[in-house]
Every structure is written in C-alpha cells, then in structure tokens.
Amino acid sequence: MPLIGLIKEGKVPADNRVALTPDQCKWLIKHIPGLHIIAEPAPNRCFSDDEYAAAGVTVSGDISACDLLLGIKEVPATQLLTGKKYLFFSHTRKKQEANRALMQAMVRKNITLIDYECLEHDDGQRIIGFGFFAGIVGAHNGIMAYGKRTGLFNLDFVFRHHDYRELIHTYFGLKLPNIKIAVTGSGRVANGIVEIMNLMDVQEVEPGEYLQRNFNYPVYVHLKGQDLYIHRQTGTYQRDDFHANPAAYDCLFKQYCTHTDILMNGIYWDTSMPRLFEWEDMRAPDFRIKTIADITDDKGGSIPCNLGDAIIGDPVYGVNVQQRMKAAPYGDDVIDVMAVGNLPNELPRDASRYFGEQLMKYILPDLLQGSSAVIDRATILSGGKLTPQFEYLADYAAV
C-alpha cells in the first residue's frame, strides 16, 4: 500500500489549501487497510499540523519514504524529490513560460507528474477543481460591491469568516433591492454563483422574461452556452462544435447589457471565442451594468474591461470606460470590476474539503491500486519522460 505524503506548499506566497483535509485523511486511514499518510509541517495551511496529528496523520519533515506526493500549486524545483510521483497543478500543459524551469527540473529528476487540471471524465469534463468555491466567493463579492456602491446594504469580506457555514449565517435578514443579475457559465463556477443566488433569495427567471419584464423582487438569469452563442452561418448552437470552432460563433449577450445591474461571469473563455460585449458597447447610454464580478478572470478576456487582477483584501476596482483605465471604485463615472485570481483561498477549509472529496471519489482508489485511463491521460511525465499525449511539450521540456 503506497505511503501518501501531503507536501508543504513551496510557492510564494504559500497557498493555504490542501488536497486532503484531516477528516478525509482519518477516513482513508480507517477504510484502507495499511494506508499511512505523512504531512509535512506547514504553518500556512488552513488546517493546523495538530489537526492532522489528531486525525492519525504523521506530521514529519521527512517525506522521502512516500510514494505519492500531493500538493496544490507548483512545487519549487529545489523541493522536488527525485523519482517520486507527484499530483499538483503544474500549469505547464500550455507551455507556460514561468514554469518551464520546473518542467525541466522534473525531467531531470525523473519525476512522474499527474496534473489535476488534466484529470477529465471521458467526455472531457474536468474532474477536479476549486471552481465551485470560486463561484461562491465571487458571487458574494459581486453583491458586496453592489452594496458598497449603492449604500443599500452591507456585506463583510468572505475571508473574515471562519468557514462557509458561518458566512451563510450572515445572509439572514439580508434584503436585496429589485436588481437584475446575469449569471454566465455552465461549470463549477456557475454552480457556485447559483448557490449564492439561492441562499440570498434571488429568484431565477427565464431569459425571455428577464429581457421583457421588470420585477419587484431581485432576479437572476442563468445563461449557458445555448443562450449565449449562435453559429454565424447555421443560426444554431451545438456544444461540441462550439468547443471545436468557437470563432464561427457570435455572442448573444449584448441584449442583456441594457437589462442587467450585476454581471456574474463564470464562463470558460479562450482567445478564439467572442467576448460577451466590447468596449464600445459599454459607452452606450443604456448600458446598465454597474458591477461585474468577473470570476472567470481573464485579463482583457470575455469581459474587455478586466484590466488585471485585484487582491483578496481589496477585490474591486473601478474602470473609467472613456479612458479604459482603472479608477477608484463606486463612483458615478466608473463600472466596478471584481477580478481576483485566487478566490477559493478565502474559504480554504471548505474549498479543500470539496476538492478532496472529488479526489477520493474519482481518483484515489485507482491511484492506490495502480492507475486508470483517466489517470494515464493526466500523466504528463512518467519517470521524467513525456507521455505520448504530451509529446507536443518536447521543446518546452528539453533540458
């Protein structure tokens, strides 16, 4: 039975999330005979070393005996242990320049790398991710920003709460004005946004109603692929074709700009996809959106006025549309943009629990037995060699 190691995050600043919580470790140790887990001591983790020790995990600086090492973010090259099998988000599959030295170090050190981001079901859906809690935190922040802009209600930062349970208690008695909210996306982020809409008692309405009516209570519309994109020639939406040929599609979102107070953006986006709207659209006198929670968070991406990342402690900036520049938020002449790239870190205990659950359900059993097609497809390096499906990284990984 392999020995699992939970590594200390080495990236600076250190991430506070973990791949397995103490409770999950305890469950695994109890249910898998012979399984042993070692956690490297780490002061920044959202669960303390003592919590791991109390769960039956050995807390030790020596993880050299472990066969399987689980982390979250990129492991600094100096911390890689030769010949080991690692799971973490390496951000190397798109040849990201910042992580080239890491890739080369992994080749030199004969590492086996399974990248969480590459773990996909047979239909291509990602198995593991933190998106749900990004949606939760991002939606909260979007509503919080609207409260600060209007002065109509007040919400506190998410990170000031111990966990999700404590956070949602603060929604008791919250009465939102009669706002209209557009939610985009169909993945985990969108699910998290919708969860907050429901908890805040915002009612879902259909696209047609949303565009045609006013409501005397707060509403949201949930726009997925078929509501957002249309093939320029055929006038239809077909999911697989859209994923393969996004440049052949137009975006239908513009009609929502004049009916929406807050936009919660959770779509997947890449450069060949049409944007939700363009800078010019934002200058129209009837452009109504005042608050954008861009949870997808691609700079200059699906939301043209995403001018880069803000930080957890100061998540909102204003955008002056005429000058296309950042400005102080909440003024009459700006649109507020909430754009933070590490939203799940505000609820790290819950985000980690959710992540670990998916890991335990879909990946760990096969990993402890040996492998599976899903795991093989996500294995970028095996003993320091690129696996066939990742040979396109050869020039990037060459040492």
Ligand SMILES: NC(=O)c1ccc[n+]([C@@H]2O[C@H](COP(=O)([O-])OP(=O)(O)OC[C@H]3O[C@@H](n4cnc5c(N)ncnc54)[C@H](O)[C@@H]3O)[C@@H](O)[C@H]2O)c1
């Ligand atoms: N700001 C943050 O802290 C944060 C955290 C997590 C995720 N994100 C971002 O939010 C976005 C959505 O993440 P998610 O967790 O909901 O993703 P997900 O994998 O759960 O869902 C993605 C959705 O996009 C669709 N999709 C997948 N590949 C596609 C393609 N090639 N073309 C078109 N559509 C495609 C899928 O069908 C799925 O419905 C991503 O861009 C992600 O990077 C941001």
